[in-house]
Amino acid sequence: MDLDSNCMQAKHFRAQIESGKAVKKQIWKQIVERKIQNQSQLLCKLSLGADMLKPYYSNVKSGDSTNREGIAARVKHLFGRQFIRDRAGDCPNNFLNYGYALLRSAVARAIMDAGLLPTVGIFHCNYYNSFPLADDLMEPYRPFIDEKVYEIFKFRKLTK
Numbered sequence: 001m002d003l004d005s006n007c008m009q010a011k012h013f014r015a016q017i018e019s020g021k022a023v024k025k026q027i028w029k030q031i032v033e034r035k036i037q038n039q040s041q042l043l044c045k046l047s048l049g050a051d052m053l054k055p056y057y058s059n060v061k062s063g064d065s066t067n068r069e070g071i072a073a074r075v076k077h078l079f080g081r082q083f084i085r086d087r088a089g090d091c092p093n094n095f096l097n098y099g100y101a102l103l104r105s106a107v108a109r110a111i112m113d114a115g116l117l118p119t120v121g122i123f124h125c126n127y128y129n130s131f132p133l134a135d136d137l138m139e140p141y142r143p144f145i146d147e148k149v150y151e152i153f154k155f156r157k158l159t160k
Contacts, residue, residue, distance in 0.1 A: 012114070028063055095152055
């Protein structure tokens with residue numbers, strides 16, 4: 001959907017641009033909490049650590065000032081303790097890259113459909129990134145991609 005087809009476009013743009021730091025920090029806190037909760041639920045579902053991430057999502061501060069997201073990401077039970085997330089890394093990184101790219105594009109389309117500016121992010125900001133809002137809003141959904149990649153990765157491990 002193109003930007004000018006949404007009749008509320010100017011109102012949404014203004015509200016998005018004028019939202020203050022405090023609002024953005026609270027939204028980012030909620031995003032991080034949900035992302036870590038979803039990571040935790042996935043680990044529980046796969047019997048890889050019941051509630052091990054609860055201390056992380058229970059203690060997220062405004063704007064994630066204590067970096068609970070980064071610390072929770074270091075809990076490496078899904079792909080093994082030796083796994084390092086690296087865009088150019090070995091399998092399953094290539095599967096994660098593909099899944100996250102699909103997720104990002106779906107979120108970007110939803111942002112555009114909602115009449116929001118994808119270039120105005122909440123937390124992510126980069127001069128060369130046209131979709132920081134998509135990068136922000138996709139965070140809670142990453143564990144769903146992780147689950148699918150885990151299923152593929154485990155299957156591949158079993159068939160080798």
